[in-house]
Amino acid sequence: xxxxxxxxxxxxxxxxxxxxxxxxxxxxxxxxxxxxxxxxxxxxxxxxxxxxxxxxxxxxxxxxxxxxxxxxxxxxxxxxxxxxxxxxxxxxxxxxxxxxxxxxxxxxxxxxxxxxxxxxxxxxxxxxxxxxxxxxxxxxxxxxxxxxxxxxxxxxxxxxxxxxxxxxxxxxxxxxxxxxxxxxxxxxxxxxxxxxxxxxxxxxxxxxxxxxxxxxxxxxxxxxxxxxxxxxxxxxxxxxxxxxxxxxxxxxxxxxxxxxxxxxxxxxxxxxxxxxxxxxxxxxxxxxxxxxxxxxxxxxxxxxxxxxxxxxxxxxxxxxxxxxxxxxxxxxxxxxxxxxxxxxxxxxxxxxxxxxxxxxxxxxxxxxxxx
Numbered sequence: 594x595x596x597x598x599x600x601x602x603x604x605x606x607x608x609x610x611x612x613x614x615x616x617x618x619x620x621x622x623x624x625x626x627x628x629x630x631x632x633x634x635x636x637x638x639x640x641x642x643x644x645x646x647x648x649x650x651x652x653x654x655x656x657x658x659x660x661x662x663x664x665x666x667x668x669x670x671x672x673x674x675x676x677x678x679x680x681x682x683x684x685x686x687x688x689x690x691x692x693x694x695x696x697x698x699x700x701x702x703x704x705x706x707x708x709x710x711x712x713x714x715x716x717x718x719x720x721x722x723x724x725x726x727x728x729x730x731x732x733x734x735x736x737x738x739x740x741x742x743x744x745x746x747x748x749x750x751x752x753x754x755x756x757x758x759x760x761x762x763x764x765x766x767x768x769x770x771x772x773x774x775x776x777x778x779x780x781x782x783x784x785x786x787x788x789x790x791x792x793x794x795x796x797x798x799x800x801x802x803x804x805x806x807x808x809x810x811x812x813x814x815x816x817x818x819x820x821x822x823x824x825x826x827x828x829x830x831x832x833x834x835x836x837x838x839x840x841x842x843x844x845x846x847x848x849x850x851x852x853x854x855x856x857x858x859x860x861x862x863x864x865x866x867x868x869x870x871x872x873x874x875x876x877x878x879x880x881x882x883x884x885x886x887x888x889x890x891x892x893x894x895x896x897x898x899x900x901x902x903x904x905x906x907x908x909x910x911x912x913x914x915x916x917x918x919x920x921x922x923x924x925x926x927x928x929x930x931x932x933x934x935x936x937x938x939x940x941x942x943x944x945x946x947x948x949x950x951x952x953x954x955x956x957x958x959x960x961x962x963x964x
Contacts, residue, residue, distance in 0.1 A: 775950075
């Protein structure tokens with residue numbers, strides 16, 4: 594039986610119910626005095642709780658795809674990956690530096706991470722972002738034209754802190770800079786759950802709803818450029834995301850190639866996956882606009898995509914593999930295929946250095962020779 598199969602879940606739930614019934618029926622026998630009876634009661638309670646926890650884990654794992662199969666869960670088979678790349682057929686503006694008196698420094702992270710509230714003149718949205726500055730920012734000369742920028746998006750449920758902790762992005766970036774694989778970048782981590790708790794899929798809602806796509810593609814970049822020594826061309830701006838954030842990164846780059854030149858997706862997807870909040874039907878004009886696989890076939894944008902997905906990941910693999918197959922013209926896709934593995938940060942974090950090296954090789958503003 595598969596780890597995520599309904600049969601496995603049904604058996605686990607049945608065992609948990611049977612264990613509960615057994616302890617209720619047999620409690621009178623366990624209620625006697627003595628050490629053996631005491632140990633029996635303790636063992637029975639532990640057994641019931643374990644069966645319940647196993648059942649809950651299997652249901653949650655089936656919903657979120659944390660582990661793909663028994664080998665993945667038990668670690669009995671090493672994960673393998675394969676990388677394939679499709680073939681495909683400037684100048685930087687000035688920069689400004691404006692200190693933000695409302696930015697709050699986050700403890701740790703070498704004093705390089707700040708939290709700020711970013712207003713949205715275009716979107717009407719005000720949201721929280723974390724900003725990670727390059728080592729030596731403000732004390733060393735900036736690259737010609739300004740620092741390149743990566744706008745990185747967390748998963749759902751999640752927070753911007755996922756990138757700093759679970760994905761361990763700071764040492765990965767510093768390592769890539771030290772080995773001269775990329776120019777030191779500014780990283781920006783917006784909070785995607787606006788309002789709190791909503792799986793927004795980073796889209797513009799209807800009238801009266803937050804306009805997340807506009808906030809992240811227009812307002813956040815404008816704010817970064819006005820407050821930091823940031824470059825101002827698409828060749829120096831990239832997106833990066835995990836799971837739902839991977840979808841956000843893919844969406845923003847492919848729909849706004851004038852702003853972003855590349856996207857990095859860890860377990861992301863290329864068609865929206867709405868939950869309880871559905872702002873529009875997928876077959877509506879607004880929904881069809883977000884079908885990035887069709888966009889790749891009909892009107893491929895001149896951007897580059899690095900996408901990692903596991904063949905056993907039912908959330909990310911179908912649309913990711915479809916996009917790789919559809920890519921042509923100016924759209925270039927590098928697909929990193931995990932032969933086995935679930936949908937979780939413990940797998941993706943190890944591939945951040947590879948993705949950053951790819952970024953330095955594929956987007957001009959991140960190439961060390963451009964510094």
